[in-house]
Amino acid sequence: MLVAGAALAGLVMLTPLIYLAVRSVERGPAYAADVLTRPRTGFLFWNTVVLTGAATAVCAVVGTLAAWLVVRTDLPGRRLWGILFALPLAVPSYVAGFGWISRYPGLAGFAGTLLVLSSVSFPYVFLTVSAALSRGDAGTEEAARSLGLGPLRVLLTVTLRRVWPAVLAGALLVALSVISDFGVPSLMRYETFTLGIFTRYRSTFDPTPAAILGVALVALAAVVLVAEARARGRSAARVGRGAGRRAGPTPLGRWTPAGLVIVLAVVGVSLGVPAHSLASWTIAGASAGVDWPHLAATTLDTFRVALLGAVCTLVLAIPVGVLAARHRGRLVRALENVTYLGFALPGVTVGLALVYLGIRVLPDLYQRTPMLIAGYAVLFLPLAVGAVRTGVADAPVQLEEASRSLGRGRLTTLARVTVPLAAPGIAAGGALVFLSVARELPATLMLRPTGTETLAMAIWTRTGASQFAAAAPYAVVLVLLAAVPTLVLDRVLRRRGGD
Amino acid sequence: MDDALAVRGLHAGHPGTRVLSGVDLTVPAGAVAAVLGGSGCGKSTLLRTVAGFHPIDRGTVHLDGRLVAGDGVEIPPERRRVGLVAQEGALFGHLDVAANVGFGLDRRARRGPRVGEMLELVGLGGFGGRMPAELSGGQQQRVALARALAPAPALVLLDEPFTALDAGLRAGVRAQVRDALVAAGATAVLVTHDQEEALGIADLVAVLRDGRVAQCAPPRDLYDSPADLGVARFVGDAVVLDAHAAAGTATTALGRIPLGPGPRGTGAGQVLVRPEQLRLRPADGDGEPTAKVTDVDFHGHDAVVRLDLDGTVLQARTPGSVPLRPGDRVLVEVEGTARFFPGPHDPATDGRAAG
Numbered sequence: 001m002l003v004a005g006a007a008l009a010g011l012v013m014l015t016p017l018i019y020l021a022v023r024s025v026e027r028g029p030a031y032a033a034d035v036l037t038r039p040r041t042g043f044l045f046w047n048t049v050v051l052t053g054a055a056t057a058v059c060a061v062v063g064t065l066a067a068w069l070v071v072r073t074d075l076p077g078r079r080l081w082g083i084l085f086a087l088p089l090a091v092p093s094y095v096a097g098f099g100w101i102s103r104y105p106g107l108a109g110f111a112g113t114l115l116v117l118s119s120v121s122f123p124y125v126f127l128t129v130s131a132a133l134s135r136g137d138a139g140t141e142e143a144a145r146s147l148g149l150g151p152l153r154v155l156l157t158v159t160l161r162r163v164w165p166a167v168l169a170g171a172l173l174v175a176l177s178v179i180s181d182f183g184v185p186s187l188m189r190y191e192t193f194t195l196g197i198f199t200r201y202r203s204t205f206d207p208t209p210a211a212i213l214g215v216a217l218v219a220l221a222a223v224v225l226v227a228e229a230r231a232r233g234r235s236a237a238r239v240g241r242g243a244g245r246r247a248g249p250t251p252l253g254r255w256t257p258a259g260l261v262i263v264l265a266v267v268g269v270s271l272g273v274p275a276h277s278l279a280s281w282t283i284a285g286a287s288a289g290v291d292w293p294h295l296a297a298t299t300l301d302t303f304r305v306a307l308l309g310a311v312c313t314l315v316l317a318i319p320v321g322v323l324a325a326r327h328r329g330r331l332v333r334a335l336e337n338v339t340y341l342g343f344a345l346p347g348v349t350v351g352l353a354l355v356y357l358g359i360r361v362l363p364d365l366y367q368r369t370p371m372l373i374a375g376y377a378v379l380f381l382p383l384a385v386g387a388v389r390t391g392v393a394d395a396p397v398q399l400e401e402a403s404r405s406l407g408r409g410r411l412t413t414l415a416r417v418t419v420p421l422a423a424p425g426i427a428a429g430g431a432l433v434f435l436s437v438a439r440e441l442p443a444t445l446m447l448r449p450t451g452t453e454t455l456a457m458a459i460w461t462r463t464g465a466s467q468f469a470a471a472a473p474y475a476v477v478l479v480l481l482a483a484v485p486t487l488v489l490d491r492v493l494r495r496r497g498g499d
Numbered sequence: 500m501d502d503a504l505a506v507r508g509l510h511a512g513h514p515g516t517r518v519l520s521g522v523d524l525t526v527p528a529g530a531v532a533a534v535l536g537g538s539g540c541g542k543s544t545l546l547r548t549v550a551g552f553h554p555i556d557r558g559t560v561h562l563d564g565r566l567v568a569g570d571g572v573e574i575p576p577e578r579r580r581v582g583l584v585a586q587e588g589a590l591f592g593h594l595d596v597a598a599n600v601g602f603g604l605d606r607r608a609r610r611g612p613r614v615g616e617m618l619e620l621v622g623l624g625g626f627g628g629r630m631p632a633e634l635s636g637g638q639q640q641r642v643a644l645a646r647a648l649a650p651a652p653a654l655v656l657l658d659e660p661f662t663a664l665d666a667g668l669r670a671g672v673r674a675q676v677r678d679a680l681v682a683a684g685a686t687a688v689l690v691t692h693d694q695e696e697a698l699g700i701a702d703l704v705a706v707l708r709d710g711r712v713a714q715c716a717p718p719r720d721l722y723d724s725p726a727d728l729g730v731a732r733f734v735g736d737a738v739v740l741d742a743h744a745a746a747g748t749a750t751t752a753l754g755r756i757p758l759g760p761g762p763r764g765t766g767a768g769q770v771l772v773r774p775e776q777l778r779l780r781p782a783d784g785d786g787e788p789t790a791k792v793t794d795v796d797f798h799g800h801d802a803v804v805r806l807d808l809d810g811t812v813l814q815a816r817t818p819g820s821v822p823l824r825p826g827d828r829v830l831v832e833v834e835g836t837a838r839f840f841p842g843p844h845d846p847a848t849d850g851r852a853a854g
Binding site: 396399407408416 | 551581582587656
């Protein structure tokens, strides 16, 4: 039964993609080659590559520098900065985009897109590098100093080399999220692949070119994945055994003001400007009058699809996660890897695939809720599988055996041992999917049932039409909607942490 | 009265590999038995077949005279009344100590005095409100025992219960566990790879080798009268000498040694004596066989001395007060009796660890 459930999850993941691939070669490879070699495709491709490369580079530098300042120096207020540096991850990119474009319309284009996407994505690098730096290995750094290297050369040759895999891992997440981001390029009017696909899908009734571009976008994401795996494969792991000792903080001395300026600038760009802009537009919007019934309806719609999406994704993820935690085998590994594919799938491509699948194969489901939920499941299954897997790992088989040897049957054991132990992890996964669905934009735009409007869509349409004061209340509600489950979850996990 | 546990002709394994091939083991009610074997000899599989977590291929398992596995019967674990203490304790992390101990009791008994009594029994009275994560490894292990004993099972199985503990804690926890088992009048089977632990805790030790019980006997008998040289070497250090036996006496390189009770062969073979039976004296003259000291491991209370007797390597355990240095020549005498194994030198059973 578990295997059947997991196979269903794999099927849900693969079907849209395979369908899209089949559709893209419908008119023969020559046509596909023609679409791919058009100047317009080259233009979109170039824009996307330049943007991704630039944003990844900026995030790698800023994220690593921020991590080093917080973890390895005596900068005042390090703990506070650490929290503030992680926070932009919780801000949907298009909300940050709204914050900037509404205040500085001149930023539209490459500069604004790069600025906004970098400011919301650098926490990926910050978090992975911080973790690597705090694992610490003072020994090699001290050895380098004793061999006559100055502190700066040690930082560059020893410390950086050691955290390089973490930088790459963070950069991979940045690159994948930039490639697949739709909201910011569309608000900033910078034509990337995602925006190009979306415009094509909206403006023509011919689906094949869009399908070809959708497949090309997945291929681009796959290239990034492979490149990262290659680059990481060559970097050396720590040699020698025993727990690494964490090095003491580097005193910044007269460089402290410079460090503070950097930190303040990063926080100001990533949080300060969007927050200030959002607040002032909300006040402006409130004085002009808020469309309360519409706001309520939109909130309710968002809540409904997010809840449905979270529940369905979790149901699909549970068999895969349980199998992955309990049985290691080639088939299980393959299934698990298929579900992780979602990490590299842009929302636009998934939306497109399901739209065409709906029109051609399942017309009854087209523009109905199940189709939308299936899209969310494809996109967010990886999150849910990971969470279920860790949750189930918290309830090892030995405990079930102990319970059964004490006279409890299978069902009682499930109810009294396995579920209570695994539930917090699984619930965390559910909350994560809920949040991700609530802020998802392109797939929702393409797959929504007629009449359904989510907060993300409301923000996007109003910002796109420069109705900033009207967009602000929706952004505020979305941020609140995201914050509440995060806080509750944090409390629950913290309380259990003492067990 | 029926034996608490009777395993007969048990075969079990994983697809493609046979782990147990004909295990026979009988444990009388109230006894503490140890199953001793090296890693991979199948001792954990044996335990899991008894508990009901591993299917058997052939043979039978009886608990208190009741058939629980074999002959087409396969009673699920929860209906076997077998308590289980796993290597790491396997306490339920989401329940406090009292709830862990009361887990196998019904609702009414859980509120009764039983939980407190069990905690007293393992020396943890008053710990009921703690969470497992707040206990030390040894305390967790004792809670696991209390939990297994609480429903008064027919048999308690302990799977290497002391290996996860620090060496310093182990002896103390072992004694506490033994006392608790005896006080509860429980029948227990403990699985271990540590011969000292097996000999120290059990009334009965079964040596498991190649998927069978090579010998099952009380610790003293096992040590003094091992079934073969393999068992002899597995349960303790051994001095093995080529010998010729006749009329209750073996003639060896160390002179004539009387043979102990039990089956006595004659002719060529080997004898077993234990290192502590060797007495070392400074060589005082010539004519007698002397050995050269090659190495001394000093342990304070005693010392292990390695000797070279005309090319044969011997090991002796002497009181720490006897001053010996490498290079000394000593006279070697054997105290007590030896055990004779007839037949030619057999490398197959030579020094092979069980399993």
